[in-house]
Structure formats: structure tokens, C-alpha cells
Amino acid sequence: MSWIGLGLRGGVLTTRYPLAPDEMPGAYRGAIEPLDAPAERQTLGANSCLSNAIEPGARRAGVDRARCFQCAQCTRVAPDAFSAIPHFELANVEGPADAVRERLRRRARTFGRSVHVRHVDAGSDGSEEQELMAIFNPFYDVNRLGIFLTATPRHADVLIVTGVVTHAMREPLMRAFEAMPEPKAVVALGTSACSGGIFAGSRSVVGPVSAILPVDVMIPGTPPAPLSILHGLWVTLGRAIARGTTV
């Protein structure tokens, strides 16, 4: 069969998201929801967290989504204090959501109707790149939203950085950022890029992207699902509101 035939036979696979709602399978461990539980149960969960995302609280624990790498180990050791939900709209911004949205929207207006994205890998585990590529597959097809990849930072409006920043990637990353014309936005993609994840505090790495660049939007996830990336890009363009990482 010809490629055209094969392509057509598949029918339309593409999601309408973010223009219409979509969802992840119910089993997806997107985010951790803390539940009302005694302090010792909260502490049990916190001690099982490899990236220190859990802070025990008065009634329920606080979970930092920028640090959570979605292993859901806390829900297994203390199911009465933590539960996993298939939430995927995880993008976060620094500062009051409405004000940030207005700032991002104003800046996005100068990008025009099409936005060009440049990717730099600062020290990822290799899966973030594959999920970033996935947003161009027929199921997500972000070209329909006017979002395109560009090969050079000179043509880029948005810089997407994956992975925790390693010592060797620090300078190449800075140079890529400096080569981009203003106005520009920086997105940290993946838990390691957002907070350092399991590498936070390690001397082997520089740290999260925000340690060296002004990050506008964080998209946590290990790796972030394509729908999470779509949502994060929509936030970057001021089209959606980020809900914040701490729940």
C-alpha cells in the first residue's frame, strides 16, 4: 500500500487539546495528592522520597511537584497519606498566576501566530527528548497550533531545556540562550530540569535550569507526557493558567 493510503487509512488520530479537554489513562501517575493523615504516616512517605519532594504538614503533607519524579513510592508505603492522580496539567510559573499570564501573553503577542522552539539537552536521561518529539506525531501534531521546531537559536522564540544542567553543558546552554533574539522565553522540561530531581544538591551537576537561566515555565514529569508539554507550551504563550506546583 502507498504511504498516502496507509496514512489515510489510519483516520484522524489527533487530539483537540488544548482547544478541547483531553485526559490521560486513569492509571497514570501524574501527580501526588496528599491526604489528611497523622504526622508519622506523612513522615513515612517523606522518608521514601528519593527527591525530597514531601514536607510533612499539620493535617496533610506538602508535595512539591517540581521535585516529584512520579515514582509514587509514597503512595505504596503510606496509602492513607498519599494518593496518585492522573493529573497532567503540571506546568508551573514563578509569581502570581494572573500577572505572569498577562506578562507571557504580552510577550507571546510579539511572536505572532507562529512560535519557533529550540531545544537544548543539558543532561537529560534521553526520554524527555523522545516525549518532546512525540508532540509532533499524528496524535498531538502541535504544528496545528502554530508551534514549530527550529534548528538554530537565532530563529527561536522559546528555548526548551531538558535535563539537569551538567558542568560541561553549562556554557553551551548559556551561549544558546544568548544567541536568541529578544523577546524570548525559557521552559524547563522534566523534573530534573525544573528542580534537579534526584540530582538536587549533587556536586556532579550545576543544578536545575533556573540556576543559570531565567526560567519562565516549568513542566515537571519524568518524563513529562506529551499532553503535559502541550499544556506547558500553552502556558508559555499566555493561553492557559498554571496552577502552581505545591499542593
Added chain:
Amino acid sequence: MPADARACAERAVSEGARLVWIFADRIEDKPVLHYVVDDGELRHWVMPVEGEVSSIAAGVPAADWYEREIAERFGVTFRGSIEGRPLTRVEPAETLRRHESGEVSTVLYGPIRSGVVESARWIVETAGEDFVDVYPSMFFKHRGLEERFVGTPLELAPFVAEHVSGATASSHAAAFCRTVEKAVGIEVPERARAARAVLVELERIHQHLDSLAKLADDGSLSVGSAVTFAVKERVHRLLCDATGNRFSRGVICVGGTRFDVFERLRACCERDLDAAERHAIAAIDGLTGTQSLLDRLIGTGRLTKSEVEAYGGVGPVARGSGISCDVRTRDGYLYTPLRGEEARERNGDAVSRALVRMSEVRRSFQLVRNALDANPSGEYLARGRLSDGSALARVESPQGELLYFVRFANGSIARVAIRSASFANWPLFVPSLPGNIFTDFSFIEHSFGAVQAEVDR
């Protein structure tokens, strides 16, 4: 501890064994070297380092990268090693030697390259279109993962393994857990072994499709690439529904699986596996039927059987050059062993490696079904008591043979060393390039299907 592990390894290789790995450890603050070869079985020798060690790289090219990493990162001096640029340290661009003559120029390709790719640098010497020579400059992505394991509680350590290569997380978690289980002596229940086999085979399918889709994209075959990436997406959706993560992370743990994932896998595969397989075969038939793509792949990036043997290549790269090396036929880690001939091709070019991946995709669907049909009942997790000791074990990851070494001391993890298939194969990238032109670079790179994250660790 035999006095000269190095000599044992060198002799074994001269008698036809494959050098698998050389790595360093520290016992009571004194460096020791481990030499690992495969002569049908894994053989493993250890020796203390006293003064300089003689290099075996002149006679055993596969030793070169291991010795260089140990020299640069562990401070061991190898006498008579091959001279070359540093492998794991980044040279400042200014200090790089540049050719004086006008005919050959030095190009720094990377670490940031066009497209969504992992960071790595190749120092390419080229005369216009043709490659003259290539030097790798790696470890831009070094995150200190082997050190990250040290002291991490055993319950949580598989999560660290999944960070070594997120794209092949199940293979890494399975390899790490198998190693620990061997060191401690835990018998994994059948049900968990079957679940692991399903996870690793589904991972092989999505990673092979990723490599094939990128090759199609290199050949400007937009529809072919989109169709192949769409099949990959179907596998990720199946995994997400069954395991809660699109790359099946957070499932495999020491002793089995963290929850009874087998039942979920069975339900989701019953619903979605046939359709995924049908689409995969349609995409593969489409790719093998597109002459314009095959033309770019045939004869591109050729590796002879003797080159692959000399450098110790593994996985689809080795099988593309006619070498039989599939761990699945040997170690019996799969619930249902791989029977019959391994997928192999003879020509050693990019198309051979692609054809090997295509056969393996078909076979992996069958292996998934076999494991699901067996439907072993019982527990999904066995518990064991931690004891001091060490072990070495391997699995067949999508890229090929993946080994872990784990040593325990005082009841916790004291040393983890990782030999990834991508690391074993990357030295072969260098001899695969001469004779090709610059535009073949991405075809050859994607035909290797390496994950840079597991090379740099």
C-alpha cells in the same frame, strides 16, 4: 584474587573470547580493576592496581575506551595505551588541533546540534564532503549516576537505574535488580519474571520503532516517519495504561515488581496489542518497500564482522554484521527463552541494522504473547535479606547487552558500575564513517540507535 586479571583477559580474547568490560573499583581505598570477557559464559577477573598497568588496547581495540575512562576518571595509568584525545573531559575549542592544509578542515559538531537530540560532540575532520577522521568527545551529560547509587536504600535504588537511561528504563531497572538478586540470592517469582519480560520486550518495540522512524525522517520520508512514530505512541499508551508511566518506570524492583503489574499488562495487551502489531507491521512493510529510503541506507556506514569483533560491538549493531550475541538466547532471564536463530544480517550497513530491528520488533510481539499466555500465578514479589557481597549480571536492552556490577559493604550499596550497550557500540561509530559523506552522518547515527544518556551516565 588472581595476580594478573589483565593477562587472563588478554589470553581469553586471543583465544576467541569477546572483551566485555574493564572497570575500576576501590577496596579499602586501593584501586582494583575488573576484567570481564565472554567465551560463551561471562568470565570475570579482579586484580589490585600497583603502579602502572599495561594497556591491552593495542591488541584488543575494545579495551581502549574502558582504559581511557578509567585513566581519566580513576587516575590509573595505563602503560602503552593508544594516544588520543580525552574521551570524558571536554577540551576547550581553542586548544583543538586544526589542520594547516586547506584541504582538510576540522569541524566541531555538537554538543548542541540541530533538532531534538541528546548532547554529544564529534570532532570531524572532513575534506568538503568526505569524512577523513572522527573523534568522539563525550560525557557532556555526565550526571554522576554511579555515585548517586552509593548509600541509596535498596527499595529506591531502581529509580536511580531508571535515570541512567529513561528511554530504556525497564532494561536498566531489570539489569540492576537482577544484579542485586544475584548478589544477595533472591529467587524472583515466576509471575514477576514474566511481567519483566513483557515490559522489556515492549520497550524494545518502542525503541526500535523510534530508531526506524528517525531513519525515515532522515530520508525525508515524512509520512513514513509519522506513521512509525504513531505506532510508537500506541505502545507508550498501552504501557501508560498498564503501568502508570509511558516508559513503564517505577514498576520493577528488587525481588520482583512493585505491584501486581502482570494482571494489568494482560488486560491492556488483550485490548491493544493486536492493533499495535498490525500497525507496526504495516509501517515496517512500508519502510522496506520504499526504494528511495533503502537507497540511502544500503552500503551506508558499513562495519565488517572483524571490526565489530575487534571493538566488542553488541546488540543490533553486531547482529547487523552477522554476529550472534543476543543475551536472551543465553542467560535465560526471559520468562520464555528466545528460541531459534537470532535476527541477523550479513552486510553490516545501515540497512542491515534496520532490518535486524524490524525482525526483532516482530519477534518481540511474539515474546510478549508467550509470556502473557503462560500466565504464571502466585506472588509478584520475593523478599530477601541483604548481605555483603557483589555480583555482575546482564540483560539484553534494545541497544544490546547491558551489564551492571553492584557491591555491598556494611549493608548498603558501596559501588555500582554500568556498562551500557551504547557505550560498547560507540567506538564502532568511528570506523563506520570513512568512505561516507557528511549527509550520511545522521543515517549512520540513527542506525546505531544509541542513547547518549547511558554512555555519559
